[in-house]
Structure formats: structure tokens, C-alpha cells
Amino acid sequence: MNKRVLSLLKKDILLEFRQKHTFYGIILYIASTVFVIYLSIPDKPDAVIWNSLFWVIQLFICVNAVAKSFLAESKGRMLYYFSITSPVEYIISKILYNAVLMLIMSSITLLLFLLLLSNPLNNSLQFTGIVLLGGLSISFVFTLMSAIAAKAQQNAALIAIMGFPLIIPQLMVLIKLSKAAFGEVFKQGMVLQLTGLIIGLDVLVLALALVLFPYLWKD
Template sequence: MASYKHIQTLLKKDLLLELRQQYTLYGIVLYVASTIFIVYLSMGQPESAVWNGLFWVVQLFVCVNAMAKSFLQESRGRMLYYYTISGATDYILSKLLFNAILMMVMTLISILLFLLLLGNPVYYFGQFIMISLLGGLGLSLVFTFLAAIAAKAQQQAALMAIMGFPLIIPQLLLLGKAARQVFEPVVQAGFSQMILLLICLDALIIILSIILFPFLWRD
């Protein structure tokens, strides 16, 4: 119960910080908007397969940039303070939760902008939202953990991309494949299997983060 309370407090702290320092939040929103605008200028309104591919690539870049600063805004001393009062597990769980919320909000914003600018080829809208949110969750979990690693190496975005892109490719392929069937009115087999696999992957990442994060913050 104590750890639940710790996570709640840490999450509240992150949310408050985000709302008070609004420029970082608006920075990410602006990043989403300008990326999608560039895609729109260079592609116009593409057909559904291209639309789908572009959507996931944009999600990937948004995620790398949104997660990159997660472990940099606090000083070493304050990090140590959090560590001693709440423990590493609660700390990483609160970060994962916060970044998942942040990424899901960004996912919704980018869906909106995609629909506005690049047209609407989506047939099953509810399913598409569900897959996108699941994708945003998976991306945010992986890149939060990698941000924690990269924060230790002081080479943020570049290192995160190098480490993260190969790790995320299978998940992106799976997401793209699962999302492909929302564009046509035919039901394809294997959909629930893919969703289950994605959920299992997310669970795996959370478990790995809980086990491995304490080692990152030992020094």
C-alpha cells in the first residue's frame, strides 16, 4: 500500500511539474504538429497503406523526443532524495505511468492532426484508437527505460535512437500489421493474437524495468 502511495505522489509531482512548466508540454505538441505538417506538405493525402506507415513512423519520432528528457530535469541530489524516500521500483513505475499518459495524449493529438491534414482512410475507428493507444503505451515504456540508460551516458537523443530503433522494430511491425486491418471492411484472422502479443510485450518491458532499474541508479 505504501508503494501505491509513493507512486501516486511521484506521479502527481510529475504532472504538476509538466503543467507548471508549460513550455515543455507545448514544445512536444508543437513537435507533433510540425512533424505532421511536414509529412502533409511532402505527401499530401496518401492512400491507406502509406498513411498507416507514416503514422507509426511519426509516433516513433514523437516518442523519442517526448521521452528523452524524462530523467534529465532533476538534479543528482534530488534524484538521490527520491531514491531514498521512495525506492527505485516506485520511482521507475511512476515514470513509466507518467510517460505512458503523456504519450497517449500525444497519440490522440497526432491522430486528430492526421485526420485533419492527411485525410481519413480509417474504417473501424474504435479499433484504430485502441491499437494506437496500445502502440503509444508500448513505445513509451521502451523509450522511458532507454531514456534512463541514456541519461547515464549524457548523450541523450542520438544514443536513444541507436539503442531503441532496433528494439522497437518488431513492435512497430506488429502494430502496423494490426492497424492495417482497420482500413478495410474485411475482418482478417490473427488480430486478437497480435493484440495479445503486444500486451505480453508491454508486460515484459514493465517487469524488466522493475528488475533492472535499481542497477542503473546504484552509483
């Protein structure tokens, strides 16, 4: 892998360690959201409700976790990056960083859900795989959305307005796919087909991000 991408990624992770409040802020956000759900629904929620709540929470966590990735960069710092690196390397480092962040947050959400809201899963391992895949897909889309929103002034609200319609198809497929882990019987090959569809969409998003970001980058 490219050395510059690695050092940009390292910078983001280091920043996260130095300013721990944002990282713990997101974790606290997850914990309190799941806790509110735990208090407000019956003890053993239906598998369908469990599933849909889980993905909606995932979506909001991603908006919160990824949103700040471009907001934190001041104009002067962007100018500095402009002089030392290329836009493609920069967006790759951001995508990687957000993917890692989202994988961690997805795992924490899953853990908290299992802890507080009982375990309706038939196949926990399969569901974990789907959750990680879903976390990646959502983080890819929202990384680019946050890059676009950073160019407009009213950031956070715009990310949700732009990103939610775009993520609906993927989210629908993810919700359908995760029903496989709840023991719902699918047609032969359907699980693979759906997984392939999600991965295909991810590849499409990545390709578009690499092609389009250089146009956003110039100011």
C-alpha cells in the same frame, strides 16, 4: 496503489503544468511535423503510406516526449529521491507518467492526421484503440531506454540508437495490426493473436524494467 508512487506521479504532472513550455513544445513538434507531411505528400495519401507515416511519426514523438523524463532530474535531486523512495516505486511513477503523456500525444497526432491527411480508415474506433495500445508499448520501451541513456553522457542520440532496434518488432506488429482498421481482411483470430503478442511484449518490458532499474539507480 502505493501512496509514494502517486505523489511522485503528482510531482511530475505538477512540474509539467508549471513549466508548460515542454508540453507545448512537444505539441508544436507534432503539429509542425504533421504539417510538413501534409505539404509534402499528395492530397489523399494511400492507406499504406498513411499508416506507415503515422507510426514513424509516433516513434519520433515518443523519443522527444519521453527523452526528457530522466534528463530533467539533476544529480542532487536523484540523491534526494534515493533517500525517500525505492527504485521500483520511482520507475513505476515514471512509466505511468510517460504512458499518460504518450496517450495524450498519440491522440493529438491521430486527430491532426485525420484533420490534415484525410481519413482512409474503415474502422476509426478500432484504429484509435490500436494507436493507444501502440503509444503505451512505445512509451514503456523508451522510458527504460531513457533511464539507461541518462547514465551515459550523450543522452538524446543514445536513446534513438538503443531504442530503435528494440522497438522494430513491436512496430512491425503494430503496423500489420492497424491494417485491420483499414479494412484488410485477416485470417480468423489473427487480430486477437497480434494484439495478444503486443500486450505480451508490454508485460515483458514492464517486468524487465522493474527488475533491472534498481541496478541503474545506484550511482
